[in-house]
Amino acid sequence: MDEKGISKAVIKRLPRYYRYLGELLEAGVERISSNELSEKMQVTASQIRQDLNNFGGFGQQGYGYNVQYLYNEIGKILGLDTVHNMIIVGAGNLGQALANYVNFEKRGFRLVGIFDANPVLQGVSVRGIPIQMIDTIPEFLQNNDVEIATLTIPKESVVDMADMLVKNGIRALWNYAHTDLNLVVPDGVIVENVHLSESLMRLSYNLTSYERNQKNQ
Amino acid sequence: MDEKGISKAVIKRLPRYYRYLGELLEAGVERISSNELSEKMQVTASQIRQDLNNFGGFGQQGYGYNVQYLYNEIGKILGLDTVHNMIIVGAGNLGQALANYVNFEKRGFRLVGIFDANPVLQGVSVRGIPIQMIDTIPEFLQNNDVEIATLTIPKESVVDMADMLVKNGIRALWNYAHTDLNLVVPDGVIVENVHLSESLMRLSYNLTSYERNQKNQ
DNA sequence: TAGATTGTTAATCGATTAACAATC
DNA sequence: TAGATTGTTAATCGATTAACAATC
Numbered sequence: 001m002d003e004k005g006i007s008k009a010v011i012k013r014l015p016r017y018y019r020y021l022g023e024l025l026e027a028g029v030e031r032i033s034s035n036e037l038s039e040k041m042q043v044t045a046s047q048i049r050q051d052l053n054n055f056g057g058f059g060q061q062g063y064g065y066n067v068q069y070l071y072n073e074i075g076k077i078l079g080l081d082t083v084h085n086m087i088i089v090g091a092g093n094l095g096q097a098l099a100n101y102v103n104f105e106k107r108g109f110r111l112v113g114i115f116d117a118n119p120v121l122q123g124v125s126v127r128g129i130p131i132q133m134i135d136t137i138p139e140f141l142q143n144n145d146v147e148i149a150t151l152t153i154p155k156e157s158v159v160d161m162a163d164m165l166v167k168n169g170i171r172a173l174w175n176y177a178h179t180d181l182n183l184v185v186p187d188g189v190i191v192e193n194v195h196l197s198e199s200l201m202r203l204s205y206n207l208t209s210y211e212r213n214q215k216n217q
Numbered sequence: 218m219d220e221k222g223i224s225k226a227v228i229k230r231l232p233r234y235y236r237y238l239g240e241l242l243e244a245g246v247e248r249i250s251s252n253e254l255s256e257k258m259q260v261t262a263s264q265i266r267q268d269l270n271n272f273g274g275f276g277q278q279g280y281g282y283n284v285q286y287l288y289n290e291i292g293k294i295l296g297l298d299t300v301h302n303m304i305i306v307g308a309g310n311l312g313q314a315l316a317n318y319v320n321f322e323k324r325g326f327r328l329v330g331i332f333d334a335n336p337v338l339q340g341v342s343v344r345g346i347p348i349q350m351i352d353t354i355p356e357f358l359q360n361n362d363v364e365i366a367t368l369t370i371p372k373e374s375v376v377d378m379a380d381m382l383v384k385n386g387i388r389a390l391w392n393y394a395h396t397d398l399n400l401v402v403p404d405g406v407i408v409e410n411v412h413l414s415e416s417l418m419r420l421s422y423n424l425t426s427y428e429r430n431q432k433n434q
Numbered sequence: 435t436a437g438a439t440t441g442t443t444a445a446t447c448g449a450t451t452a453a454c455a456a457t458c
Numbered sequence: 459t460a461g462a463t464t465g466t467t468a469a470t471c472g473a474t475t476a477a478c479a480a481t482c
Contacts, residue, residue: 009473011422015415019395033439042400045439046475053441061440062482078418079425093314098413100310109417147424172424174417178236183259190427192420194413197320198232200391201295203409204325205228207364207389208296210407226449250463262463263451270465278464279458 010051014078016041017051021071033064080107085145086174089161090152091116091124091131094176098150099126109148113140117153134161141168150174151181159184227268231295233258234268238288250281297325302362303391306378307369308333308341308348311393315367316343326365330357334370351378358385367391368398376401 020041024032038045052058052065058073059065075081086109088095098104099114114131116122121131132140140146149170151158158177162185165173172190175181182191237258241249255262269275269282275290276282292298303326305312315321316331331348333339338348349357357363366387368375375394379402382390389407392398399408 006426007473011419014422015412015418016397018418019412019415035439044475046477047473049440049442050474057441059440060482061480062438064439077422079421080418082425084421084424093310093317097310097314101413103414104417107414107418108421148420171427172420174420180233188427190420190423192416192423194416195232195236196315196318196411197324198236199409199411200321200326201232201235201297201324202228203365203389203391203407204296204301205231205294206407206409207301208299209223210388210405224449252463261451263453264449266464266466267450274465276464277458278456279462281463 006054010054013043013047013051014074017048018071018074018078018080021067021074024067025071029067031064031066034059036064083108083110084147085110085112086148086150087111087113087115087137087140087146088150088152089115089134089137089165090150090176091118091121091126092152095150095152096126098152099129112144112146115140137164138168141165141170147171148174150176152176155179223271227271230260230264230268231291234265235288235291235295235297238284238291241284242288246284248281248283251276253281300325300327301364302327302329303365303367304328304330304332304354304357304363305367305369306332306351306354306382307367307393308335308338308343309369312367312369313343315369316346329361329363332357354381355385358382358387364388365391367393369393372396 020037034045034048038048041048049059052070055073055077058070072081086104088099088111091099091114095114095116099111104111111127111129114126114129115134115137116131117134119133122133124131147170149165149172151161151173153161155177158175158179158181162173162175162181166185166189170189173181173185173192175191175193176196178195178197180193182193185191237254251262251265254265258265266276269287272290272294275287289298303321305316305328308316308331312331312333316328321328328344328346331343331346332351332354333348334351336350339350341348364387366382366389368378368390370378372394375392375396375398379390379392379398383402383406387406390398390402390409392408392410393413395412395414397410399410402408
């Protein structure tokens, strides 16, 4: 199974397929054709078939796709069938919000530690996990097999933190700080940047240019 | 100034330019060439020039771009030079995290109301704004000029909520629920979906396929 | 078998990169 | 003026869509 060279555009769409298939599953739908799914998701049937065929033939001519089977297969492709231990660094509002997000657990992301620099938070429990001090991270990573670190700390400290985490064996960073960590981290370390403010600016652009168009008509 | 037909790919990159220019500004850099910027941002200089020229010529041959000027212009394009009133619907962890995010204010997004369905939260203040009950939203929108609603409520209730908000004049939805609101909302209403779990799944995909490749070598 | 729908190749469309003349 | 660098056109690359033969 060589999954090398799958385009970013395809990978970006996979979680969305997964979500829609999950909903169909909940609704008790057993099978679906690329055409039906394309209407629901507002993409072309052609694109769905092309996307899926990057990973193998999951359907059957004359029948379509079995929802449960396809859901499972995409889950496997996304790596949701294995458990990944995760820590959260930064127990502010956002860090705690993410910690409380129950569904991650269901997808194989197991929260095993929460860390913060603020001594006031020491020992405070979030979802049954006591917040620990940041300087204990190296020791923690030595004793626990953690792959993912979620970074909800200010951008000023995030580069140094990323360095330290990678040196202690962290394999992937889920970065909420306003920096593109991928540009400062060694090759092979996975970085997923979440820039919420950029999302809001995009909204602002669309809102503003819509209003401009209204005026000019 | 006709900004019709700017491609999504370009719009997606604008906030990133804005961020890098802001950093250069803070660092006291006065001018920059597309080439220098391209190295910093890890994109091609050609792309930078193409992107900017969608909106007009902001540079000068032989000189490059004035950082302050370009920063301001991109800000204008993104609509960050006007104030947009915003409410947050859903005062759970994520809603409160976003409410506490100070920088939005600086970019022209003014938080004017926070709402929740849980009576326990009634009157609790977040950043000086008391949480109000959701059933008071229509009246609130009648009395206040609000353009943007941030939705941090469960997906079960988000479609009805969106309907209600739009009926009461909301122009844009910043949606954190696990649904594609753009597919259920009338034309002309701006929707920006933020699917954090999809981001984590992408991370998971990259991590998993990296590990698979390691094994096969 | 006939009908439906996939898997896949070919055609089209759009986005990115390269190149260079214009010009500061 | 000479050098630098933009704005912009042309070339390339990649992604999406259309079409259809294969096949359940």
